[in-house]
Amino acid sequence: MFITLEPSLDVAPAPPLAPGDRRPGDRDAAAGTPPTPVWAKAGPGGRAGRTASDKASAPAKRLWARRVVPYLYVLPATALLLTWSYKPLVETFQLSAYDWNLLPTSPKTFVGLENFVEAVTLPEVGRALTNTLVYIAALAVFSLVLPLVIGLAAQQVRGRWKTFYQALIFVPFLLTPVATSAVWRWLWADEGGLIPLALRALGLEVGAVFRDPQLAIVAIIVAVGWQLLGFGVLVVSAGMAGISPDYAAAAALDGAGWGRITARVTLPLLSPTLVFLGLMTVLLAAPWTFSLLDMITKGGPVDSTTNIYYILYQFGFQSFDAGLSAALGVIFFIGFGLVALVFVEATERLSFYDD
Amino acid sequence: MGTIEVKGLTRAFKDTIAVDQIDLTIDHGELVVLLGPSGCGKTTLLRMIAGILEPTGGAICLDGRDITALPAKRRDIAMVFQSYALYPHLSVYKNLAFPLGVRRLPKAEVDRRVREVAASLEIDALLDRKPKQLSGGQRQRVAVGRALVRDPQAFLMDEPLSNLDATLRTQTRQELVHLHQRLGATFVYVTHDQVEAMTMATQIVVLNQGRIEQAGPPSQVYDSPASVFVAGFVGSPAMNLMPARVVGRDGFVELVGEDFTAPLWPGQTDPLEVTFGVRPEHLRLLDGPAGADVEFHLVVDAVENLGHEEAVYGRAEGARVCLRRPRDGAATPRGLSRVGLDRRHLHIFDRASGRRLEWVPDAPNQAEPTPPPPQHALAGVG
Ligand SMILES: Nc1ncnc2c1ncn2[C@@H]1O[C@H](COP(=O)(O)OP(=O)(O)OP(=O)(O)O)[C@@H](O)[C@H]1O
Ligand SMILES: [Mg+2]
Numbered sequence: 146m147f148i149t150l151e152p153s154l155d156v157a158p159a160p161p162l163a164p165g166d167r168r169p170g171d172r173d174a175a176a177g178t179p180p181t182p183v184w185a186k187a188g189p190g191g192r193a194g195r196t197a198s199d200k201a202s203a204p205a206k207r208l209w210a211r212r213v214v215p216y217l218y219v220l221p222a223t224a225l226l227l228t229w230s231y232k233p234l235v236e237t238f239q240l241s242a243y244d245w246n247l248l249p250t251s252p253k254t255f256v257g258l259e260n261f262v263e264a265v266t267l268p269e270v271g272r273a274l275t276n277t278l279v280y281i282a283a284l285a286v287f288s289l290v291l292p293l294v295i296g297l298a299a300q301q302v303r304g305r306w307k308t309f310y311q312a313l314i315f316v317p318f319l320l321t322p323v324a325t326s327a328v329w330r331w332l333w334a335d336e337g338g339l340i341p342l343a344l345r346a347l348g349l350e351v352g353a354v355f356r357d358p359q360l361a362i363v364a365i366i367v368a369v370g371w372q373l374l375g376f377g378v379l380v381v382s383a384g385m386a387g388i389s390p391d392y393a394a395a396a397a398l399d400g401a402g403w404g405r406i407t408a409r410v411t412l413p414l415l416s417p418t419l420v421f422l423g424l425m426t427v428l429l430a431a432p433w434t435f436s437l438l439d440m441i442t443k444g445g446p447v448d449s450t451t452n453i454y455y456i457l458y459q460f461g462f463q464s465f466d467a468g469l470s471a472a473l474g475v476i477f478f479i480g481f482g483l484v485a486l487v488f489v490e491a492t493e494r495l496s497f498y499d500d
Numbered sequence: 501m502g503t504i505e506v507k508g509l510t511r512a513f514k515d516t517i518a519v520d521q522i523d524l525t526i527d528h529g530e531l532v533v534l535l536g537p538s539g540c541g542k543t544t545l546l547r548m549i550a551g552i553l554e555p556t557g558g559a560i561c562l563d564g565r566d567i568t569a570l571p572a573k574r575r576d577i578a579m580v581f582q583s584y585a586l587y588p589h590l591s592v593y594k595n596l597a598f599p600l601g602v603r604r605l606p607k608a609e610v611d612r613r614v615r616e617v618a619a620s621l622e623i624d625a626l627l628d629r630k631p632k633q634l635s636g637g638q639r640q641r642v643a644v645g646r647a648l649v650r651d652p653q654a655f656l657m658d659e660p661l662s663n664l665d666a667t668l669r670t671q672t673r674q675e676l677v678h679l680h681q682r683l684g685a686t687f688v689y690v691t692h693d694q695v696e697a698m699t700m701a702t703q704i705v706v707l708n709q710g711r712i713e714q715a716g717p718p719s720q721v722y723d724s725p726a727s728v729f730v731a732g733f734v735g736s737p738a739m740n741l742m743p744a745r746v747v748g749r750d751g752f753v754e755l756v757g758e759d760f761t762a763p764l765w766p767g768q769t770d771p772l773e774v775t776f777g778v779r780p781e782h783l784r785l786l787d788g789p790a791g792a793d794v795e796f797h798l799v800v801d802a803v804e805n806l807g808h809e810e811a812v813y814g815r816a817e818g819a820r821v822c823l824r825r826p827r828d829g830a831a832t833p834r835g836l837s838r839v840g841l842d843r844r845h846l847h848i849f850d851r852a853s854g855r856r857l858e859w860v861p862d863a864p865n866q867a868e869p870t871p872p873p874p875q876h877a878l879a880g881v882g
Contacts, residue, residue: 391585394552397572398579399599399646409598413589 234478240471247465260472270473272448273456279362280369280452281430287370288426289419292377296385297407311382315375322372322433326440329368330355355442358449365442365450369434377422384418385411416495424488428481431455453477501563502653502686503528504549509558511544518544520710521558526703531680531687533697536707537733542690543582545707546656549688550579562653578647579656584639586631592618592642593627599650617645637668644676654686661696673700694734698722706730724847728854731777731847737811739777739847742819746848747771753859755794755846758817762794764843765859773851780811782845783823785837787830792840798823800833 241260243253264270295314299307317325332339335353344351351357354364388411396406412419431454438444444451444459451459453473461470504526511519519541526532534542547553549560551572559568567575578599586595593614600610618624621641631639640660647655660676661669677700680687691697697704697718704721706713706729714726725731731739744757748769755762755776778794786792798814798821805827812823812833823839848857 389583389585391581391583392587394547394550394572395579395581395585395646396587396598397552398550398575398577399650400573400602401598402573405602410587 237471237474237478240467241475243468245467247461247467256468260468261476263469264472264476269448269451269456270453273451273453276362276448276450277431277452280366280434281427283366284370284373284430284433285423285426288373288377289422291374292381292422293415293419295374295378296381297411299382300385311378314378317372318375318379320372322436323440325368325372326437329364329437330441333364356446358446361442361446361450365434365437368437373433380418380422381415384415388414413495417492420488420492420495424485424492427484427488501528503563504654504686504688505561505564506545506549507559507561509545509548509560510556511541511548511553512556517710519548519555522710522712524705524712524715526686526688528686529684530702531677531689531700532703532705533701534688534690534705534707535692535694535697535734536713537692540707541710542692542707543658544710546579546658546688546690549654550577550656551575552579576653577656578650578652578654580640580643580647580658580660582658582660582662584631584643584660586639586642586646588631590630591627592623592629592631592634595631595642596627596645596649599646603650613649617648621645621648636663636665637672640664640672644679648679648683652685654688656688656690658690659692660689661691661693669696676700694736697734704734706733708733724856724858725777726856728775728777728849731849731856735779737780737822737824739779740783740819740821740823741775741777741849742816742821743851744774744776745771746774755848757794757796760794760796764793764846765861767859767861772857774857775849775851775854777847777849778841778845780822780824782841783821783839784825784841785812785823785833786840787833787837793843794846795838795840798837798839800835800837803832 240253242255242257244256244260245251245253299310302310333341333354335341335351341351341354351360354360392410392414393406396410401409431452434452435454435458438450438452438455439458442450444455457470457473457477460466460473504524506522506524506526509519509522509524510517522545534545536542544553548555551567551570555568559566561567562575562577587598590598596614596617597610600613605613614627615624618627621644623638623641623645626634626638626642631642634642640663643660644657657676661672664672673696676687676689680700689696689700701718703715704718705715706721708729714721714730721730721734725734725739728741732741742757744755746764746769747754747756748767748771751766751768752763753765753767753769755764755774757776784792786795796816798816800812800814802813804811804813806824808827809824810827810832812825814821814823814837816839821839848859849855850857
């Protein structure tokens with residue numbers, strides 16, 4: 146006769162219970178934890194009794210801590226964000242519908258959309274916008290194109306010198322814009338400035354650069370670009386370091402040369418980094434140039450170097466037209482918000498999660 | 501053709517020498533497994549053959565042509581990376597087509613070959629997916645497929661199965677062996693899994709600290725390990741290794757251990773410190789009257805039931821010992837037992853050099869055991 150052996154899940158059989166003996170599991174079940182098997186009992190007068198009394202308060206305390214502590218961690222950052230970013234943002238939206246000269250004593254007059262109409266029709270705003278686009282395009286060369294070229298070239302450089310060169314290129318980014326503005330003003334000075342002297346040696350006469358409506362913006366771009374280059378190179382080389390060298394090795398074994406490896410493997414894998422740099426340039430071209438404008442040109446001559454941030458600052462804090470300034474702020478906020486959305490979406494698409 | 505010849509190949513990283521003057525010939529159509537512990541230089545050797553790591557010394561030849569200075573892209577060698585290195589931004593189809601696109605083949609031809617390879621590896625349903633949408637086993641197939649499409653002189657594979665679970669590993673192992681037989685191409689396969697090495701290889705090269713310890717067919721590496729290192733590394737559970745001495749006495753060569761003396765062969769020898777080894781399956785418990793050529797005592801510690809057999813672990817004088825025997829229902833040994841082995845299963849290594857000693861029956865005046873010359877060239881062996 147065959148007997149069928151049932152698969153048994155018991156690891157060890159529970160010993161029979163003595164009369165009056167309760168399994169610790171009975172109590173635990175009430176506290177919401179799964180019953181402890183009886184053979185895990187610690188010993189006579191042991192822990193089963195002690196833990197049962199603790200269990201009533203300890204989990205409740207732990208639960209409270211688990212709920213609350215995370216919020217404590219984010220509280221400082223949230224408070225700062227609310228105070229310094231979101232509150233002013235809301236106030237800007239409010240202000241954009243009023244006419245007000247920033248004096249606490251003078252009344253705010255509700256003007257509806259008038260500020261917005263003025264903002265889009267003022268010729269200065271148009272010029273500032275065009276200049277901003279010029280800044281973005283020109284600075285992209287320093288923050289995106291040149292770093293990419295340098296990064297690809299640096300692939301060929303090996304050893305410890307690579308780090309040294311990168312550090313060298315990055316240093317300008319660490320200098321305060323106000324200090325560099327002063328230095329650049331000397332460098333471009335029409336009397337004895339190094340750059341005009343050098344250009345004169347080449348047969349180019351530039352004169353007082355910051356008073357020339359054509360050349361002033363070029364001088365600003367060179368100065369800011371010089372600072373941005375290091376930042377771009379750093380981000381690009383970090384992006385490249387994140388790409389496993391196995392891909393390039395595999396492509397080389399597949400028969401691809403340097404050009405094809407760059408075009409088909411390195412660049413596509415680097416594209417999230419490049420999109421990030423592009424976003425930074427679009428969003429920050431105006432703020433990055435701001436301190437030089439304020440230090441050197443004040444947006445002039447004849448608004449030739451101004452940008453949207455500077456004009457907004459001028460309207461608000463030099464012409465004391467808070468409403469117009471706020472309306473411009475709202476327009477730029479929405480415009481840049483849309484741009485950022487597009488870029489973030491692009492980054493999502495381009496991320497390959499190299500794993 | 502794909503005969504790979506490596507001469508005095510060396511690679512040093514600052515102060516470590518990863519690969520140390522390796523000489524090796526790999527014949528066309530062999531499946532050579534580079535076996536060795538972690539850090540012994542397997543990957544380094546493979547990368548140098550592939551051309552993605554420059555040697556600091558020595559030469560590599562492919563079919564008699566020196567390719568040491570040839571860049572990887574012109575070597576016509578395919579490699580499957582341990583990380584697979586599938587291009588993450590390209591679909592499976594484009595990954596497979598990449599090596600063909602580089603060669604500027606006509607579109608129709610590329611399509612035909614990609615689909616052919618995909619069908620043979622059963623990945624044709626996955627052609628539109630990105631690598632991150634594949635399982636480990638599927639990625640591994642795509643990586644092999646990318647090597648296959650271009651019909652190279654030789655395939656190099658760096659631990660391609662190490663990311664797979666046990667079942668898939670066994671299955672893929674067999675598929676790779678099958679593939680090798682079908683293609684008849686040269687394979688160089690890196691692993692530190694000795695089961696993979698034993699089952700797949702036509703030739704095994706055991707590496708240790710950048711040098712070749714032994715090269716030969718799997719049976720030779722297993723049956724007559726050339727050094728203590730190979731003896732201890734190949735085989736699981738490992739070979740039992742114990743200190744002993746060989747002495748010549750009364751016209752006999754004797755093996756003298758901690759608690760035994762066993763006459764081995766008629767002959768003469770100077771006393772010599774040795775390590776003697778015996779595989780667990782060649783040791784047997786002596787519970788009847790029958791004896792063995794070499795006998796010693798063992799205190800049994802534990803008996804493991806492995807299903808198809810059992811492994812008995814114990815302590816002898818001077819070493820821990822393991823023996824394996826069929827589970828034939830015999831009583832489980834306990835306590836002090838006598839174990840023995842036959843002379844033909846005895847491995848003797850020189851204690852000082854670690855090299856294998858082979859007994860050559862006496863010619864009248866010559867009684868010194870001589871180690872076999874180290875043989876690394878795989879050409880013509882097996
Ligand atoms: N780029 C490197 N720089 C410095 N040392 C290295 C480098 N690559 C490898 N080594 C060293 O060379 C030796 C051999 O490395 P290798 O990668 O060839 O080992 P392996 O046999 O493939 O090991 P594993 O089985 O762990 O993959 C190791 O000691 C390692 O530390
Ligand atoms: Mg390795």
